[in-house]
Amino acid sequence: xxxxxxxxxxxxxxxxxxxxxxxxxxxxxxxxxxxxxxxxxxxxxxxxxxxxxxxxxxxxxxxxxxxxxxxxxxxxxxxxxxxxxxxxxxxxxxxxxxxxxxxxxxxxxxxxxxxxxxxxxxxxxxxxxxxxxxxxxxxxxxxxxxxxxxxxxxxxxxxxxxxxxxxxxxxxxxxxxxxxxxxxxxxxxxxxxxxxxxxxxxxxxxxxxxxxxxxxxxxxxxxxxxxxxxxxxxxxxxxxxxxxxxxxxxxxxxxxxxxxxxxxxxxxxxxxxxxxxxxxxxxxxxxxxxxxxxxxxxxxxxxxxxxxxxxxxxxxxxxxxxxxxxxxxxxxxxxxxxxxxxxxxxxxxxxxxxxxxxxxxxxxxxxxxxxxxxxxxxxxxxxxxxxxxxxxxxxxxxxxxxxxxxxxxxxxxxxxxxxxxxxxxxxxxxxxxxxxxxxxxxxxxxxxxxxxxxxxxxxxx
Numbered sequence: 001x002x003x004x005x006x007x008x009x010x011x012x013x014x015x016x017x018x019x020x021x022x023x024x025x026x027x028x029x030x031x032x033x034x035x036x037x038x039x040x041x042x043x044x045x046x047x048x049x050x051x052x053x054x055x056x057x058x059x060x061x062x063x064x065x066x067x068x069x070x071x072x073x074x075x076x077x078x079x080x081x082x083x084x085x086x087x088x089x090x091x092x093x094x095x096x097x098x099x100x101x102x103x104x105x106x107x108x109x110x111x112x113x114x115x116x117x118x119x120x121x122x123x124x125x126x127x128x129x130x131x132x133x134x135x136x137x138x139x140x141x142x143x144x145x146x147x148x149x150x151x152x153x154x155x156x157x158x159x160x161x162x163x164x165x166x167x168x169x170x171x172x173x174x175x176x177x178x179x180x181x182x183x184x185x186x187x188x189x190x191x192x193x194x195x196x197x198x199x200x201x202x203x204x205x206x207x208x209x210x211x212x213x214x215x216x217x218x219x220x221x222x223x224x225x226x227x228x229x230x231x232x233x234x235x236x237x238x239x240x241x242x243x244x245x246x247x248x249x250x251x252x253x254x255x256x257x258x259x260x261x262x263x264x265x266x267x268x269x270x271x272x273x274x275x276x277x278x279x280x281x282x283x284x285x286x287x288x289x290x291x292x293x294x295x296x297x298x299x300x301x302x303x304x305x306x307x308x309x310x311x312x313x314x315x316x317x318x319x320x321x322x323x324x325x326x327x328x329x330x331x332x333x334x335x336x337x338x339x340x341x342x343x344x345x346x347x348x349x350x351x352x353x354x355x356x357x358x359x360x361x362x363x364x365x366x367x368x369x370x371x372x373x374x375x376x377x378x379x380x381x382x383x384x385x386x387x388x389x390x391x392x393x394x395x396x397x398x399x400x401x402x403x404x405x406x407x408x409x410x411x412x413x414x415x416x417x418x419x420x421x422x423x424x425x426x427x428x429x430x431x432x433x434x435x436x437x438x439x440x441x442x443x444x445x446x447x448x449x450x451x452x453x454x455x456x457x458x459x460x461x
Contacts, residue, residue: 003225008088015151022212040089063103097416113229123152175216251278253453256296260285265303273446291322298332298453301339332452363405394441
């Protein structure tokens, strides 16, 4: 049984990421065999987790996958480890539409039977912090909240308030994190900055770890890790009967995946599924490389921050020409959000400067100054190609850029409001649009993508 905790909070901006990074760093120092997870669709926090450990971090989301599949994913991704740290999302009880349990940190913790450590930003608070914690305990129907860490408080105040919290709330107060502006991890329009954006990120993480180690009781924390319950589930991630998937079919293809500072939004479980279905993954950089890999049978262009690297991308004409060439030869291509933008004629940044891009999509992208079509969606094809007839795949959108042509091959549906809209440029070979997809929500998408890559490989012979 893997020992595990979830780091959660009453709201965004409470310090979950800082505490998670500090805890991961400390576990690494103690040579604990640890894996990390992020609750929800966010790509940025796993990049920070990976920066600490140098190993992959995974996403888990109870909107994307049902409860048993979520447990299966967790078990598969953590079975070689002894400890797991799960970073929550938003406020502990904030799920779909901000009102439903599904998709919330609490729902995931409940599904995984995981003890919760509540990080409370107590700056500017006195005894009111006890009432805040009590309110969260009252909503905790599964009695999962096992400890509290106070953020942005002084040592003197902590010594006064901690005994009161423990007496009145009957909960373990593990410690505190003092306010230190020198180790603050700031935010940007799509979440946190990525690790490479922070000057001397290793020093920042080391300082976070030192503050954590000095002011948080690891003995109390270890007791909470040890309180993890056994997990069980009935089906595997790829249940051939339930998903009508043939895993053992002989396949051989190479999918070239863009991966650099401009294109870094990748779900590790998406890549694992592609590999399960027979694909070899080969990474390349649209920023640095001159062309796509010569042995590529398909392209995956994920999201990221191409808008921050437009000059370099635009100047790399040989890369854009190589992508256009294989597009014209009907090589299978999946492009999401930033990758979709890159395939346009041009991208105009927030300062109004236009840059030429690949040009296989006869449209242009422009900064809008506001969030566009933000949130979870279910996507179905009007003419089945990457999905089987009658199926959909789950994903989400978050972007401040928009296109003059977003595509109309698929239908996106919001899970709470039921609102629908057209999206995706889609045919037998290409799936290109703003939505980010989570393949385990419908593994047949990954299988069909691999099949198309194999068919393309055979056509080259």
